[in-house]
Amino acid sequence: MELKKMGTLAAVLSLAGALLAGCGSAEEKATSDSGAEIVKVALSDEVNPPFLYTDDKNNPVGYDIDYLEEVEKKLDGKYEFDYQFGEEEGNLIGVSTNKFDFAINWFFKNPEREAKFLYGNPEYGYSMTALITRQDTDDIKTFEDLQGKKLAPMAPSGGLRTILNSYNEKNPDKAVEIETIEHPSNADNLKGLAEGKYDAVFLNVSTFDAVQKELNLDIKVGGIVSKEPVYIVYNKQNEELQKDINKATKELQEDGTLSELAEKWFDVDFFQDLNYINQEQYKFDGK
Incomplete structure (x- = not known):
């Protein structure tokens, strides 16, 4: 009887181990043909040009997308961003449940969200x-x-x-x-x-x-x-991803890339102070 119990226990432990191993593999990140880790990025279908909108082929374009493309270059093939559109609140739920790795769309900081998510640091725009x-x-x-x-x-x-x-x-x-x-x-x-x-x-x-x-x-x-600073919002498990993008974002600020993108999309470098932004030559007239 004792041997039978031990055998049954061993079988149960073996099955549990197999199930845990299966769960572990399911959590492994997918990779592209080039070996880059595929990162699931939630984009809001409530578009907000020039931060984010779609072109005539329904491809995402705007400041946010240009910024993320520059981040990919800085990280030299470590990540590949896979963009998926969804309703904004649904996207945040998706980030919290790890359906998405991060969401980007004009997100401000507030205490409620800071309790649930990781925020990018520094901000990627204003x-x-x-x-x-x-x-x-x-x-x-x-x-x-x-x-x-x-x-x-x-x-x-x-x-x-x-x-x-x-x-x-x-x-x-x-x-x-x-x-x-x-x-x-x-x-x-x-x-x-x-x-x-x-x-x-x-x-x-x-x-x-x-x-x-x-x-x-x-x-x-x-x-x-x-x-007002705007941030990427991450699932709390994605600390390594957040740190990598933080580092790339800081470098893009320091080398002037983000200022160039601001000029391209907003006609002004919004990384400068308000006095600079309000100079006479900067007119935001809906052109």
Whole structure:
């Protein structure tokens, strides 16, 4: 009987070992024909030009893609990025469950996400925010200039609202009055601005450019008021991948490659400070 029990136990242990070995092999990273590790990259199908959009053949293009291609070159064949489109929140769930290795799409830092994911360090670019005004308005360039002016309504939450709330908390004597609506329309707000209903609209520059190309209104960027760093978001198991891309990103900043890409896609080097960005020669007018 004792021998039979020992034999059964050995069989169970052997089966468990086989199952664990199978699981281990399933977790192994796929490699390309050249031997590069294939990295699954989640792209948002809610495109955001010029950071990310698709060309007429439905291929991903934009600043994000150019940046990742430069990263691949810097890492000299160690990784090959496999791009997959999906809904943004679904992409983040996919990163957390290791369906994807990382996601890229204009991600800002917040405490909730920092508890769940690894962030790239340093940032790979910036989202510039601006006060949009009519062409004949020259006295609204900063939040301080909104005293006595009417700002277009904003959503109760989100990155833009957080920026304004932070400004108001730090400057209670010069706080900006904010009208809140649940789902503001950027197009309607910009039309209202052009018609004189509002004095300014607070928007990301890239969002303004995209809408302005469609509407062609008599409006402009009055002033860039902030540049918000954007990051890659990684599954927490991908520390080696994160460190490798961090190193490549830092080198791309230092050798001027990312500044060149910023100039290519945004017509300005957003790695410079706000004074530089707001110089007279830099006009973001939806061209």
